[in-house]
Amino acid sequence: MSTHRTEWHAEDTSIAAYLAGDAPPVLAASLEAHLLACGTCRSRLAELDARDGTAERDRAWALLADHVDRPSRSPWLLRSTVATPALLRAALVAVALVGLVPLLTAATAGERGLVALLVAAPLAPVVAVALAFRAEVDPAGQVSLATPAAGLRLVSARALVVAGAALPAAYLVLAAVDHWWADVPVSLALAWCLPGLALASTVLAAGTTRLDPTYVAVSVGVGWALVVGAGVSARRRVDPEAFADLVAHPTLQLVALLVAVAAVATTVVRRDAVAYRRTA
Amino acid sequence: MTSRPVTGPTVPGVVTAAPPLSFAGVTRSFGRSRAVDAVSLTAGPGVVGLLGPNGAGKSTLLRIAATVLAPDRGEVRLLGLDPSRPDERLEVRRRLGYLPQAPGLYPGFTPFDLVDYVAVLKEHTHAARRREEVRRVLVSVGLEDDMHRKIRRLSGGTRQRVALAAALLGDPDLLVLDEPATGLDPEQRLRLRSLLSQARTVVMATHHIAEVSSVCHEVHVVLGGRVHFSGPPAGLAALAAGRVWEDDRPDPRAVHSWLTPAGTHRHVGEPPAGAALVAPTLDDGYLLLTAEARR
Ligand SMILES: Nc1ncnc2c1ncn2[C@@H]1O[C@H](COP(=O)(O)OP(=O)(O)OP(=O)(O)O)[C@@H](O)[C@H]1O
Ligand SMILES: [Mg+2]
Ligand SMILES: [Zn+2]
Numbered sequence: 166m167s168t169h170r171t172e173w174h175a176e177d178t179s180i181a182a183y184l185a186g187d188a189p190p191v192l193a194a195s196l197e198a199h200l201l202a203c204g205t206c207r208s209r210l211a212e213l214d215a216r217d218g219t220a221e222r223d224r225a226w227a228l229l230a231d232h233v234d235r236p237s238r239s240p241w242l243l244r245s246t247v248a249t250p251a252l253l254r255a256a257l258v259a260v261a262l263v264g265l266v267p268l269l270t271a272a273t274a275g276e277r278g279l280v281a282l283l284v285a286a287p288l289a290p291v292v293a294v295a296l297a298f299r300a301e302v303d304p305a306g307q308v309s310l311a312t313p314a315a316g317l318r319l320v321s322a323r324a325l326v327v328a329g330a331a332l333p334a335a336y337l338v339l340a341a342v343d344h345w346w347a348d349v350p351v352s353l354a355l356a357w358c359l360p361g362l363a364l365a366s367t368v369l370a371a372g373t374t375r376l377d378p379t380y381v382a383v384s385v386g387v388g389w390a391l392v393v394g395a396g397v398s399a400r401r402r403v404d405p406e407a408f409a410d411l412v413a414h415p416t417l418q419l420v421a422l423l424v425a426v427a428a429v430a431t432t433v434v435r436r437d438a439v440a441y442r443r444t445a
Numbered sequence: 446m447t448s449r450p451v452t453g454p455t456v457p458g459v460v461t462a463a464p465p466l467s468f469a470g471v472t473r474s475f476g477r478s479r480a481v482d483a484v485s486l487t488a489g490p491g492v493v494g495l496l497g498p499n500g501a502g503k504s505t506l507l508r509i510a511a512t513v514l515a516p517d518r519g520e521v522r523l524l525g526l527d528p529s530r531p532d533e534r535l536e537v538r539r540r541l542g543y544l545p546q547a548p549g550l551y552p553g554f555t556p557f558d559l560v561d562y563v564a565v566l567k568e569h570t571h572a573a574r575r576r577e578e579v580r581r582v583l584v585s586v587g588l589e590d591d592m593h594r595k596i597r598r599l600s601g602g603t604r605q606r607v608a609l610a611a612a613l614l615g616d617p618d619l620l621v622l623d624e625p626a627t628g629l630d631p632e633q634r635l636r637l638r639s640l641l642s643q644a645r646t647v648v649m650a651t652h653h654i655a656e657v658s659s660v661c662h663e664v665h666v667v668l669g670g671r672v673h674f675s676g677p678p679a680g681l682a683a684l685a686a687g688r689v690w691e692d693d694r695p696d697p698r699a700v701h702s703w704l705t706p707a708g709t710h711r712h713v714g715e716p717p718a719g720a721a722l723v724a725p726t727l728d729d730g731y732l733l734l735t736a737e738a739r740r
Contacts, residue, residue, distance in 0.1 A: 184593060197594075200590075210593075214593070304550070304551035304554055305548070305550060305551070305559060305562060305563050305566070305611065306545070306548050306550055307543075307545040307547070307548060308543060308544075308545060308548055308563055308612070309566050310511075310513040310543075311538060311541060311543035311621075312563065312566035313535055313566070313567060313568050314565075314566040314567075315566070319566075437531050440531070440534070441512065441515045441529065441531075441534060442515060
């Protein structure tokens with residue numbers, strides 16, 4: 166079968182590295198050149214892929230599924246979010262947004278920077294939800310929209326991946342700021358949750374309408390900045406305590422709770438509109 | 446893992462005597478402009494071609510046919526099922542393959558991983574059978590040598606075939622393909638033709654009239670969001686019967702005139718008295734139809 170003259174054949178370890186995608190470029194290139202000419206190594210590659218590569222992958226998934234999914238359920242939900250490097254990159258951007266930007270401001274602008282951090286933090290889940298609606302963060306792009314899996318479960322799973330990365334980062338930054346620069350009121354860490362949830366679920370609910378979730382996310386973010394800005398300037402103090410007073414205020418917390426409950430309920434009732442979208 | 450069969454189950458009692466695709470008064474606007482304007486058509490079984498100029502509304506129609514986009518108004522039936530009902534839409538999606546005009550595949554994946562991922566979304570839960578199916582569709586589009594290279598290192602036409610392979614997963618009853626031949630070399634285009642002729646129902650948008658005349662059983666011409674012609678390809682050519690002539694000089698009265706390689710001038714439009722009429726082709730019919738609609 167082979168038109169290849171020499172008796173040299175690629176070693177299994179090289180083929181395995183190539184399959185796993187971590188062969189150095191030079192090796193990968195020469196291996197490919199050889200594979201084009203050598204039927205023996207091509208079938209060895211297929212064998213190795215069928216035996217090791219995918220078996221390895223399956224075992225990993227099965228392990229994850231045992232932990233997170235009930236054993237009877239397929240791990241598709243997991244795979245569709247974990248297997249999305251584009252989404253993970255989006256998560257990193259969100260982390261940078263909520264974490265690093267305010268951190269730098271805090272370092273350079275003192276108290277005012279800290280307020281900026283506090284204002285930005287509840288927007289992390291908003292970014293996550295808005296991203297989750299975009300076809301670009303899916304590895305298969307628009308293709309996935311026509312599959313049985315398309316719908317609220319896929320969107321919320323993606324949102325959780327991004328939010329799951331961004332929120333702990335925000336808390337870490339907060340702790341760092343508290344430790345090195347300025348006191349952060351502890352009540353604030355808890356007071357964040359409801360506004361963040363309310364803002365994010367508003368964007369989620371918007372996904373069941375004709376509105377573009379990205380625009381809604383931007384509007385929600387601007388609205389939040391205005392509310393907080395107005396509240397803080399009404400107190401004539403730009404410091405973390407003033408902000409904490411404002412955000413932890415029972416009225417604001419209650420309103421946030423009501424908004425979150427209403428938005429989540431709306432989304433669940435109208436979840437079919439996520440699977441069969443009226444926006445482009 | 447569940448033991449769902451590799452291909453989705455069919456709903457018992459659903460008889461698919463209904464046309465695979467039927468639209469009644471389907472309208473879809475973006476802002477003020479109507480991309481699809483009260484379209485009614487039935488299509489399939491077999492290979493169905495959608496022809497039309499850029500911006501005519503072909504992709505919008507196909508996105509509605511792929512359950513990716515809901516219409517503003519009108520009735521849609523796919524494989525006899527109503528996609529506005531959640532359970533029926535799920536059933537349609539299990540039996541549907543969709544190739545978007547701009548698939549947007551993640552370039553860091555290999556074709557194998559990408560198609561495998563789509564197979565997961567398509568409920569191919571049995572791992573071993575899924576891999577077999579992924580391999581089958583990749584081989585069917587001629588990607589046996591490229592399936593383990595990163596997509597970013599593949600050429601444009603090769604990427605197009607990755608998305609095509611994903612659409613072929615599970616041997617769908619309804620294939621919705623938006624310009625599948627774009628970027629394919631002549632050999633791959635021939636391979637595509639034979640793939641299409643094996644499928645049950647294919648609805649595809651194309652700019653290649655040669656594609657239509659060689660594989661399509663029926664053709665619909667879309668202009669400005671409306672369907673201006675529906676019928677067999679021969680019927681589209683027949684629109685130009687008696688309105689194509691040849692001459693040894695240009696004719697300003699013709700709708701279209703061009704110099705053929707044979708050195709004669711070919712004209713489409715209202716022929717002058719005594720013109721040397723020739724047999725019309727599909728191109729002639731299409732050109733006349735679009736020119737008349739523009740007027
Ligand atoms: N997401 C969108 N937002 C706004 N307008 C859109 C959107 N999608 C399509 N349109 C508009 O709808 C009309 C029809 O577009 P469509 O993509 O369906 O055309 P097409 O026939 O597929 O064209 P082409 O041959 O260039 O692919 C165009 O005027 C286009 O600008
Ligand atoms: Mg198009
Ligand atoms: Zn060899």
